[in-house]
Amino acid sequence: MTMQPWFSEAKLGIFLHWGIYAVDGVAESWSFYGGDRTREQYMKQLDGFTAEHYRPDAWADLFARSGAKYAVLTTKHHDGVALWDTDLTDLSVARRSPAGRDLVGPFATALRERGLRVGLYYSHSDWSHPDYPTVRPTTLHRPWADNRFSMPAEGQEDPARWEHYRDVVHRGQIRELITRYAPDLLWFDGAWERDERQWRMKELREEILELNHRTVLNGRMLGHGDYATPEQGPPVVPPRGPWELCYTIGGMWGYQPQDTAYKTVRELVHVFAETIAGGGNLLLNTGPMPDGRLVPEHVRRIEGLGRWIRRHREAVYPTVAGLPYGHHYGPSMLSQDRRTLFLVCFDAPRSYVRLRGLRNTVRKISVLGTGQRLAHRVVGGFPSRGVPGAVLIDAPTGNDPYATVLALELDGEVELYRGEGEG
Numbered sequence: 001m002t003m004q005p006w007f008s009e010a011k012l013g014i015f016l017h018w019g020i021y022a023v024d025g026v027a028e029s030w031s032f033y034g035g036d037r038t039r040e041q042y043m044k045q046l047d048g049f050t051a052e053h054y055r056p057d058a059w060a061d062l063f064a065r066s067g068a069k070y071a072v073l074t075t076k077h078h079d080g081v082a083l084w085d086t087d088l089t090d091l092s093v094a095r096r097s098p099a100g101r102d103l104v105g106p107f108a109t110a111l112r113e114r115g116l117r118v119g120l121y122y123s124h125s126d127w128s129h130p131d132y133p134t135v136r137p138t139t140l141h142r143p144w145a146d147n148r149f150s151m152p153a154e155g156q157e158d159p160a161r162w163e164h165y166r167d168v169v170h171r172g173q174i175r176e177l178i179t180r181y182a183p184d185l186l187w188f189d190g191a192w193e194r195d196e197r198q199w200r201m202k203e204l205r206e207e208i209l210e211l212n213h214r215t216v217l218n219g220r221m222l223g224h225g226d227y228a229t230p231e232q233g234p235p236v237v238p239p240r241g242p243w244e245l246c247y248t249i250g251g252m253w254g255y256q257p258q259d260t261a262y263k264t265v266r267e268l269v270h271v272f273a274e275t276i277a278g279g280g281n282l283l284l285n286t287g288p289m290p291d292g293r294l295v296p297e298h299v300r301r302i303e304g305l306g307r308w309i310r311r312h313r314e315a316v317y318p319t320v321a322g323l324p325y326g327h328h329y330g331p332s333m334l335s336q337d338r339r340t341l342f343l344v345c346f347d348a349p350r351s352y353v354r355l356r357g358l359r360n361t362v363r364k365i366s367v368l369g370t371g372q373r374l375a376h377r378v379v380g381g382f383p384s385r386g387v388p389g390a391v392l393i394d395a396p397t398g399n400d401p402y403a404t405v406l407a408l409e410l411d412g413e414v415e416l417y418r419g420e421g422e423g
Helices: 005-010 039-048 056-066 104-113 159-181 201-211 265-277 296-311
Strands: 012-016 070-076 117-123 185-189 244-248 281-286 319-321 332-335 340-345 352-355 362-367 376-379 390-394 404-410
Touching: 005 070, 005 281, 012 056, 012 296, 056 070, 056 104, 056 296, 070 104, 070 185, 104 117, 104 159, 117 159, 159 185, 159 201, 244 265, 265 281, 265 296, 265 319, 265 332, 281 296, 340 352
Parallel strands: 012 070, 012 281, 070 117, 117 185, 244 281
Antiparallel strands: 319 332, 332 340, 340 404, 352 390, 362 404, 376 390
């Protein structure tokens, strides 16, 4: 395993889907793959991709204020358009758009100057390269993927051309990203159109780690990544091991001007709390405009989440997953020594907060952000048979507008009762 300690301690990252699809505000890559427009119409967007207001320092300042510890930029989506000056194809914004320069290097430099980790997204698939759609998977798990941009018709395979794409273009571009920018994290996507044997994913992993053994690899490597990557909602049952939820502020990944159904700061705080309570990171997505500006409503929401994190920093950095469902009606986190329990209350408690199944003695309870001390009492239970009573905590007199967090100092490492009760 190459999982680095920084990843699980990060809690928040920022995802940036930036590419030529922002010019017309269409779906990234999928708009031509699905036939909404021709590939030629899609690629005409190169002419309008200027990046004239791209200020990676301002981006990085925002990310740092938000409390994020890393950011991930789409260096190449499934459309095959690179945001750096790749030597392996001529399809890059450096060579084919008014932007006319490498956009990845300044991003990496700006993050590192602020102590943030650098993540680079790279799509395995390339719906523009002529050597990509030349073999079919052994088993077609997604019937809709039987598309001439991604695979040939049955009987029309050309394995030699596929090997050229995989070994020269695909591997070569990944090597370029590693040797030029030394990413802390490689965020892969698009592996579903081939099987593990065709991609030779195990070999790819080994090659990456030979170049930089500290590189973290996300889970979209057909069994050879370091962590799981659910999308668009905290899972009811968190994945085993490290994981990360990628989640949009609006409804779309890339910039689309009509996408104005923004999540509120309150909603984002709730998703963030649920995610870290399950031991995961939140990778919050924004889609920059073609000139490099961020959507103002996205900026306000990122800043709002950051203000909540600053008020409740103790419950975020460094903490681990909290209690299983059923003990508290809301998310919870534990300090790394497991001696402080943080209870998140999404709705303002009216009279008390109930905590069930805690064997520990509670030494002190306070409200993060205000410092208010709260009284508590224990009711019910069957102590003689090892069944603890419920801890009833007095409601605070003031509550956070998004989510109130109570800090419970325990007499030792948290110990829970998970039985069915005694009679």
